[in-house]
Amino acid sequence: MATHVELTTPHRSPRMLSVHNLDELSAVAAQDLGGSNFTLLLVGTEEELTSLDGRTAIQVVAHPCRKAVLTVAADSEKSDTFPVSQTVRKVLDWAVGKKGFNLDDNQAAKANLVLASKPDEPLPKSALIGQYVDAQTCSAAFQLSLKDFSNG
Template sequence: MNNDDKKVRAELEFETIPDVKTVEIAKGDVDALLVIARAVAGFEHAHVFEHDSDDPLTGIGDRRAIVLLVHRCRHIAVEIRYDGDTKKHKFSPAATVLRILHWATGKQGFNLDANAAAKANLILPGADQPLPKDAMIGRYADHADCAVTVDLTLKDFTNG
């Protein structure tokens, strides 16, 4: 067995900080991962979430790589604005923009028809490009208020 088979590559994203920290840990050593994540100043009591997970990290499983979000909020209050109306819902900081978009276009959100939902994107107010669908919402929500406001748009961004 190769030594690399016993290691896990972890990418740690921290709230709104643009840098990503990449570390290698022994496979299954969640405690080491939590120590590394919480060693960053200000994040001593932060939650560590796996990409698109609702609950804080409890295990890594048998993977070679994992993407994590270190966030001081347990939930993010997402306010979604569309067509003069606003819907609010709490999500894990690690929830992807795509998951929030599905909620926003679905029955609990604005209940868009399939054609409109297929064109839908979430965009930060004043931005000129939609949020990447694989991004975690916690990357756009500071811990000071544990909230973010986004606009639901049906604008076509494919042709600039």
């Protein structure tokens, strides 16, 4: 029986696959990453995927880094370490919270993470951090934007 997999790798949009075993999934990930130095992690966890047994659908990150140092810039910079399998939403929650920039509720509601190279494009909150993390440095940098993106 095939397992439906949403696979995320660095600098690439997630894609849907149908695979029959872990070796098949690993081969696709190795092709995407140009090598075999990576870990398959279940989305939202630090759990390494070791088997597809009994799974019909999963979300997986294939990345050389298990964790990454993420830096968020606003009026200053804050950094923390996150699993590459976490979502932009988790990092945004940290950035607007007490350990980050401690924004008030109104500011936090407007906040988005953006890439410095694309300041007018908020990152999808459901996107996985591993998609933006550099595989060589195990790090990524974001900007905290309070711009209202709701009207285009």
